[in-house]
Amino acid sequence: MARLYTEDLSIGYGERLIVKTLSVQIPDKKITTIIGSNGCGKSTLLKAMTRIISHQGGTVILDGESISKENTKVLARKMAILPQTPESASGLTVGELVSYGRFPYQSGLGRLTKKDYEAIDWALEVTGTKEFKYRPVDALSGGQRQRVWIAMALAQETEIIFLDEPTTYLDLAHQLEVLELLQKLNVEQDRKIVMVLHDLNQAARFADYMIALKDGQVVKAGRCEDVMKPDVLKKVFQIDAEIGRDPRTNKPMCITYNLAKGE
Amino acid sequence: MIHPALVRKQRILLFVLLAMTAVIIVIGMGMGYSSLSYDRLLPTLLGEGTFKEEFVLFEVRLPRLIITWLAGMALALSGAILQGVTRNDLAEPGVIGINSGAGVAISLFFLFAPIDAGAFAYLLPVIAFAGAILTALCVYFFSFSKRTGLQPVRVVLIGVGFSMALSGAMIVLISSAEREKVDFISKWLAGNIWGADWPFIWAILPWLVILIPFTLYKANRLNLLSLNEPVAIGVGLAVEKERLILLLTAVALAATAVSVTGGIAFIGLLAPHLAKALVGPRHQLNVPVAIVLGGALLLLADTIGRNLADPDGIPAGIMVALIGAPYFMYLLWKKS
Numbered sequence A: 001m002a003r004l005y006t007e008d009l010s011i012g013y014g015e016r017l018i019v020k021t022l023s024v025q026i027p028d029k030k031i032t033t034i035i036g037s038n039g040c041g042k043s044t045l046l047k048a049m050t051r052i053i054s055h056q057g058g059t060v061i062l063d064g065e066s067i068s069k070e071n072t073k074v075l076a077r078k079m080a081i082l083p084q085t086p087e088s089a090s091g092l093t094v095g096e097l098v099s100y101g102r103f104p105y106q107s108g109l110g111r112l113t114k115k116d117y118e119a120i121d122w123a124l125e126v127t128g129t130k131e132f133k134y135r136p137v138d139a140l141s142g143g144q145r146q147r148v149w150i151a152m153a154l155a156q157e158t159e160i161i162f163l164d165e166p167t168t169y170l171d172l173a174h175q176l177e178v179l180e181l182l183q184k185l186n187v188e189q190d191r192k193i194v195m196v197l198h199d200l201n202q203a204a205r206f207a208d209y210m211i212a213l214k215d216g217q218v219v220k221a222g223r224c225e226d227v228m229k230p231d232v233l234k235k236v237f238q239i240d241a242e243i244g245r246d247p248r249t250n251k252p253m254c255i256t257y258n259l260a261k262g263e
Numbered sequence B: 001m002i003h004p005a006l007v008r009k010q011r012i013l014l015f016v017l018l019a020m021t022a023v024i025i026v027i028g029m030g031m032g033y034s035s036l037s038y039d040r041l042l043p044t045l046l047g048e049g050t051f052k053e054e055f056v057l058f059e060v061r062l063p064r065l066i067i068t069w070l071a072g073m074a075l076a077l078s079g080a081i082l083q084g085v086t087r088n089d090l091a092e093p094g095v096i097g098i099n100s101g102a103g104v105a106i107s108l109f110f111l112f113a114p115i116d117a118g119a120f121a122y123l124l125p126v127i128a129f130a131g132a133i134l135t136a137l138c139v140y141f142f143s144f145s146k147r148t149g150l151q152p153v154r155v156v157l158i159g160v161g162f163s164m165a166l167s168g169a170m171i172v173l174i175s176s177a178e179r180e181k182v183d184f185i186s187k188w189l190a191g192n193i194w195g196a197d198w199p200f201i202w203a204i205l206p207w208l209v210i211l212i213p214f215t216l217y218k219a220n221r222l223n224l225l226s227l228n229e230p231v232a233i234g235v236g237l238a239v240e241k242e243r244l245i246l247l248l249t250a251v252a253l254a255a256t257a258v259s260v261t262g263g264i265a266f267i268g269l270l271a272p273h274l275a276k277a278l279v280g281p282r283h284q285l286n287v288p289v290a291i292v293l294g295g296a297l298l299l300l301a302d303t304i305g306r307n308l309a310d311p312d313g314i315p316a317g318i319m320v321a322l323i324g325a326p327y328f329m330y331l332l333w334k335k336s
Helices: A042-049 A072-076 A094-100 A114-126 A142-155 A172-189 A200-206 A230-237 B004-030 B038-045 B051-086 B098-112 B117-143 B152-175 B179-189 B198-217 B219-225 B229-234 B239-261 B266-279 B283-308 B316-335
Strands: A004-013 A016-026 A031-036 A057-062 A079-082 A160-164 A192-196 A209-214 A217-222 A239-245 A252-259
Touching: A004 A042, A016 A042, A016 A057, A016 A217, A031 A042, A031 A172, A031 A200, A031 A230, A042 A160, A042 A192, A072 A079, A079 A142, A079 B229, A094 A114, A094 A142, A114 A142, A114 A172, A142 A160, A142 A172, A160 A172, A172 A192, A172 A200, A200 A252, A209 A230, A217 A230, A230 A239, B004 B038, B004 B051, B004 B266, B004 B283, B038 B051, B051 B152, B051 B198, B051 B219, B051 B239, B051 B266, B051 B283, B098 B117, B098 B152, B098 B179, B098 B239, B117 B152, B117 B198, B117 B239, B152 B179, B198 B219, B198 B239, B198 B283, B219 B229, B219 B239, B219 B283, B229 B239, B266 B283, B266 B316, B283 B316
Parallel strands: A031 A192, A031 A209, A079 A160, A160 A192
Antiparallel strands: A004 A016, A004 A057, A209 A217, A239 A252
16 A cells, blocks of 8 residues: 555535545655646645645545644655745745755754755755855746756655646746656655646656546546556547557657547 | 855844934934933933933933834834735735724724823823724634635735724714814824833833744744745645734734834834845844834934924824835835
């Protein structure tokens, strides 16, 4: 059994349930991507798994404990989150923002220790943002800024990192740069990565495990080969997809598609 | 992870501002309606003055300077907290209804309470404090939702709503009142230093002595609250708890200040804003600057206002606006 899973999880805003009695496992040490059409509840699921929103029913279990019962600071040492549109205070420098990732380890006045500085420097280093250390976050480009936010999540030194559409607003090269960085972290440091991705082919290319959602329920969860299938995609996106192999990565990819007819 | 140069700049700034505060206090001690020349200041302070000199210094001028200074610091700190918690640079104690709440309480009390003038002066700050706290509690009550907790946007919207409604109520109240009473109330609303007496100093000092270190201790959390909510939760901040504690702190500070100064709100907007422009958005650095700046600004405003028009002077609240507004506009203009 995986360390992180949900049991009959129901999440909703007000009366309307967006996710209904959903049970899913997030495999350890792997990259998991969550896919689905707009409004299917994929972001909602990610937010509930990271306690950003509360859930109406069921539980999210991490290491045998329900996350709603766990101390929020203790949780922050286990999981880090990069929300969809993070906002920085104007004028805040990159180094300062990344240092906020050390909050779960601080007590009292929050002075940074040597260990904190090491973690911050390391996070800046791997994300290639060291040169911006003293520059204000709001003066950076979209791609640079996204890397800085990832650095903040890394400084948290957690085993699990959640990301909600980390490639939105980035151009092609920067999208790949971010995803490759995450892959590197997964391979070299065994970090578990869970992310919502919009682009189907990117999701398949970088994931070890995929979860396809529709109307707040799991249509299919498993290896990319099992999820990237015409019948699954038809159910999830209402598309009639042609699945082939990426000639470079040998991962399944959607080569072309039409809108599904009938039904 | 703060640039060492910035830390040095902040230290220097704090030192300069404190020195300025000291200078304003010394100048203020020697200025006023009755004469106390500067060469008599030191002897009087050392207890060698005449009875009249001692009375003017210790019973009239010093209490007023100290209370003004303390109130300025409290307002600035309150504004700094509110701006951080609500993530809104235009937030100030007025938006959570502090000023109008105190104003209505004062008006009601002044117009309808049958009480003699002697006890009145001492009761006034108490009434203002009660009005301010009561209003803030109402704002909390209406903006708290069981499902989402205390949302800053709701606090601001409902606070502004309350402010407007109470200001309206005040107009209704005073429009039917007698001329002299209206004069008094409008003067209070303009922000006049009221409680210039030692008991009031002892009453507001403990708040500051406790709440200034407390807020500095919370500076880290304020930093996180001024990012957006998912980020703050993600790094393990108990967002709702901290937000409530900090909002209560801001209310307590503002209510304390308003109780002795009347409707001065601009300091709470201006001082934190200036501090952020000077030393950046990190609260460890900008909160101390905002506090010292707030104290100095209100002292300066009151000292000038007190001596511009004899014998009553111009209310400090108006002086603050006169000094602050142009500078504020300059800042906004420079930014865009």
